[in-house]
Amino acid sequence: MAPSVTNSNATNTTTIVQFNSVTQLPIKLAGSHNFSPWKAQVSMLMRGHNLYGHLDGTIPAPVETTTSNNLTISNPDYVNWFCQDQLIQNAILASVDPTLAAIVAAATTTKAAWDSLNTAYANKLQTCIFSLRDRFAFLTKESQPVTDYLNQVRSLYDELATAGALVTNAELIVKILTGFGSEYREISAAIRARDNPIS
Template sequence: MANNTTFVNADTTTNTIVIVQFNPAFQLPIKLAGSHNFTPWKAHVSLLMHRHNLFGHLDGTTVAPPISLTGNNETTLNPPYMNWFRQDQLVQNTILASVEPTLSSTVATVTSAHKAWESLHTTFANKSHTRIINLQDQLARITKDSRPDSTFNC
């Protein structure tokens, strides 16, 4: 059986895309460095994946087909699974390439793009949300000459 998988760069537009390859250095200019930039990093990755109809690899809605097929008392590798696996690995590699080296172990040890996405969310999303709430609280407490900021005349 011949392999007819087509690899294309993510910046090409064609209706025959089977496997999308990315250039994280060019397409994801923000590297995840921690909870302080998780939100903009997540937005960049999400938009890139949505553009290529691959966000399902991140949120888990694009599930893996069966690894093998059984017929006529014979088990064979399922070609759709191989295409899914290759694409998922490229998405996971894109995530890995878009995080700072100190955070790479969070992504490198998982087995799918979805698990990498979940791991980063677990690690940084709550901290990012907490940081936003803390900043809002700090802004609410800012005073000038013992007057709260709400009484300032701009």
Template sequence: MCPPATTGNNSTTDLPIPQLIQFNPAAQLPIKLQGNLNFATWKAQLVMLLNGHKLIGHLTGAKPALPSTITHNDTTIENPEFEMWFCQDQLIQQAMMASVDPTIAPTIATASSAKLAWELLHTAYANRSHTHIFSLRDQLQNLKKANRSVANYLQEIRSIADAFKVAGSPVADEELAVKILSGLGPEYREISAAIKARDTALSFEELFHKLTDQELFPETPRS
């Protein structure tokens, strides 16, 4: 039988013995795992939560399963430390299962421990997540304005940048600005040179306004 659990929001420093931490996935793990598209982001929130409660060892193996029995006075008895470990591990596994899409939940439910569930999810989605990021980088690298309007060009770039954020690999403003300017046609050469010569990088929104203004009034470059 497991000891009473505390919620993940309460302090237990005034208690004389270790207490189980119970989680509230809806509040503490709001990003549900949908698969490889957001695995990195989902993983980050779970790692931060468990680090905050010093429980990450249940996933990494730093807090492995303890023997279920011990010998005391030549008698084999149940190990109370194993009971504490097992109950906490079950609560972590349950929090993981509650924070994923229903189609993914069986992978966690059938695992014998939180660590095994973690490893199964990594095998299923981590490499695919990296592949997705590489694919997004190719899309961003090859995207050109061509015959489309500046607004459409920038909206497509913004869509790819948002996909990077969801994948847990956001693109810095400076890198995004370089990509945007490199994909413009020769008619934007002057404003591109002026923007590149600035001491500080422009945000995406600032760049959007300058380039759309330049499209409307090409005779007046703006830095």
């Protein structure tokens, strides 16, 4: 569980959540190949603490200063928002590979860092998914042993799932049977003829 820091002043009490990136964000963003699970873990953690608005901008920054007794002073709400935003940005920084840290460090807010990472890796993730789907579609057993073919199918299936592009059981069965080729057509026909080929 994340420890929290309570800041008190004369006008209000606010809980600021700190994060332990090692235990709470174990998946390190290393590029487009693991962007989807990394994004999911950060999103779930922030939603769990009701802080997702720092990522998508629905918890905007309050005004920086306020007037009290004709004096302009720091707005305590902004100070609390800024402290929380910096701690979230720091958690994100700690959960990315050092080669990607500059993207997060250069951002002025958590939302800016989040948007930069999405821009950098979400499009590449789609390209990666298209490539994996293409490889999955054209994979065949050819002359390799059945176990090697099935291991390749499973590997691509797992990569697609990790990228957030799930393959249904029905698609998986069709892929496997199609990839076997004519040598296994009788077995394929028997499986396809079943009411429920999965069971």
